[in-house]
Amino acid sequence: MIFNDDQLAIRDLARRYAREKLAPEYQARDKSGVLDRSLIREMGELGLMGVDLPESVGGLGAPGVTAGLIAEELAYGDFNVSAVPVGVSLLGAIIMSSGSPKLAEHWIPRMISGETLMGVCVTEPSGGSDASAMKLRCRRDGDFYVLDGEKTSITFADCADAFIVFARTGSPESGAAGITALVVPADTPGVARTRFNDVGSHIIGRGSVFFADVRVPIENRLGKENQGFTHVMRGFDFSRALIALQCVGCAQASLDEAWEYTKARTAFNAPIASYQGVTFPLVEGDSQIAAVRQLSYHAVALRDASLPHTAEAAMVKWMGPKTAFDVIHQCLLTFGHYGWSMDLPHQQRMRDVMGLEIGDGTAGIMKLIVARERVGRIAVQYDKR
Missing domain, CATH: 2.40.110.10 (Butyryl-CoA Dehydrogenase, subunit A, domain 2)
Known part of the structure; x- marks a missing residue:
């Protein structure tokens, strides 16, 4: 996927914010169990929320791909905080397309600014x-x-x-x-x-x-x-791809940490990076995450072009959380018993991405959606006897 200069600038802003502000307190926030609303307002002030929504309600009118970049980068620092801008994009679009102008003017600017959190x-x-x-x-x-x-x-x-x-x-x-x-x-x-x-x-x-x-x-x-039902289903195609990118960002954080660890950790008088038994599983993880990333951005790009993308979005929705979980698990193992410690974030990332194997549609439902796109309603018929 090729990004333009504006998208790269927003990506770099989100990347710095995620790594400098979100990542250091990722585990502390998990222990507190509290969503820090000041972070949400801060992301609003930085222009990291609702970028794909119209300028008339406070957005940037940017493509959905730009929202995907933000979701991926923020999830690198804190998977859970990254859920907020994903929700703003999903719910803001629903209100924009289906609500009255008065309703849109009241709620969407507040969501984009981080003043209002909506579920x-x-x-x-x-x-x-x-x-x-x-x-x-x-x-x-x-x-x-x-x-x-x-x-x-x-x-x-x-x-x-x-x-x-x-x-x-x-x-x-x-x-x-x-x-x-x-x-x-x-x-x-x-x-x-x-x-x-x-x-x-x-x-x-x-x-x-x-x-x-x-x-x-x-x-x-x-x-x-x-x-009303058609409105939420229409929006889910977009949010499913964004969720996959959240998972990609979270897994990439563990991969980067694991690669660095292989260079610093020694065994038998050599860095463990010199052993294929250590590096090949990480190579596989890197490859799988890269593939999910590309298909996720492809799904969003189809959406931006007003082309069908239901199947692609469902594909990455089941692949993203599962692949991320498996890859983060392998990264944890790379650290040995050190990785098994609660002191490192791999265990939390595994727990966090696992929830998206269930929420917003299970793998089984996503596969039914893809099958229906391929062969029609016959894919979801069942024996009613």
Whole structure:
């Protein structure tokens, strides 16, 4: 992938910020379990959020590839902090394309500046991958919608200022055709939140969000009633590729550290870099990460060119987290028992990228998407007997 001068300048800015500001406190932030909002505002001030969104709402109007560069570089320093600009790009685009001008003008500049953190509520206790089967009730009451139910496995559940909530306004039999999307401020009466005790990514506050007779003004609706599901699915192609680039950046950090270690560590009176049994696994990891990186940027470039990219995005969404986990694991082993220590960040990177093997679509679902793109709906039929 060839980048222009503007993209290289933004990449270099993100790289310096990630390595000088984010990386040194990556593990400390994990132990604290708190998302430092000052970092989010700082990234906003530096122009590292929502670069692909229009200038009219505070973005740069840059290609999606530029957002990918930022996601990769920030993840090199802190995988979890890099999730924030990815969310701004995804949710900002949904609001921009589906919300009223007033809604866009209110929320998107605040997201880009880092003043507002927004999450998206799709998954429910009874279903994650089959999002069209959601049950969160949404009924019309004059100029308001009223929400009742639960969303779970929500990123930023306990720290977001607002959520894009997908709820059922149609009949249970209507499937994806009966879903409406709303912007819901987190401080709306009737909203309650919990936090999960996850294996990794502690600072993003994954948890459940509960809605009890929550009244949302009709002007907070995104798109038309009963047509909200198509908006989130459209955006996921972009965010899946960005997630893969997050994983690439995280794995690259461990690879760089492992290569340096092979030059400094000696065994049998020679640097361990002189042993093919040590270097060849790292070469394989470097090669695999380079391949995922190229396909990820290709998927985003297709998106920028308004060309189909659903299959490519799904490919890298399942490949990115799995490949990153395997490569980081090998880097940990390269350090021997030193790598097994909690003092080094490899164990945390493994825990963090593992979460994206589940979140935003499992490998199985991604493969179904690719198969459907190749052979049509027959790929997702099943025996109903």
